[in-house]
Amino acid sequence: MHNSTILFATGNQHKVDEVKTIIGETYQFKTLKDINWTTEIIEDGTTFHQNAFIKASTLYTAGNPLVLSEDSGIEVTALDHAPGIYSARYASMHGSDLDNTTLLLHNLEGVANRHARFIAVICLIENGEVKFFKGEWYGKIADAAYGEGGFGYDPIFIPEGYTQTTAELGDTVKRKESHRSKSFMQFKTYWEGRDQG
DSSP states (O other): OOEEEEEESSSSSHHHHHHHHHHHHTTTTEOOOTTTTTTTOOOOSSSSHHHHHHHHHHHHTTTEEEEEEEEEEEEEEGTTTTGGGGGSSSSOTTTTHHHHHHHHHHHTOOOOOOOEEEEEEEEEEEEEEEEEEEEEEEEEEEESSSSEEEEEGGEEEEEOOSSSSSHHHOHHHHHHHHHHHHHOOOOOOOOHHHHHH
């Protein structure tokens, strides 16, 4: 196992904690807070891949040789795949999770097609080499928010094969099946495979 410390391009400790439950506690991550990064990174890409690359490459060119970033969001079929890359700021630039889910439910009032999917794209840059890993999680949007667990859109997303929202189902299901779990397991397979070479 490489014991290198990976700079995770996030200030969101929720994400780091969730990732460690997926791939294991042996991975060492630094966050933007750990390196006192205060410069805003402008995510002006039009896809998850582009925004993940923008975050990783900005930190890489600033002198960090091993950077991992993730861009994720939810796409709703009936809303022309919105909110998509704008998921975190759907209601407003500084909107809360509750603001975002409330707006999404409002925009789907009276809409029969509730199909949606979560997408997570990871970008890893190591000494100039760029790798991407992508995970998807299909389901539908509930008619209201249910459950206290999770964060983001978890209270209104019902994964395929279930009748409860992610917030009701809890962390065990997320760790096994979520978009983030799928993308980070791909990363883990790649990372540990390098040690066999």
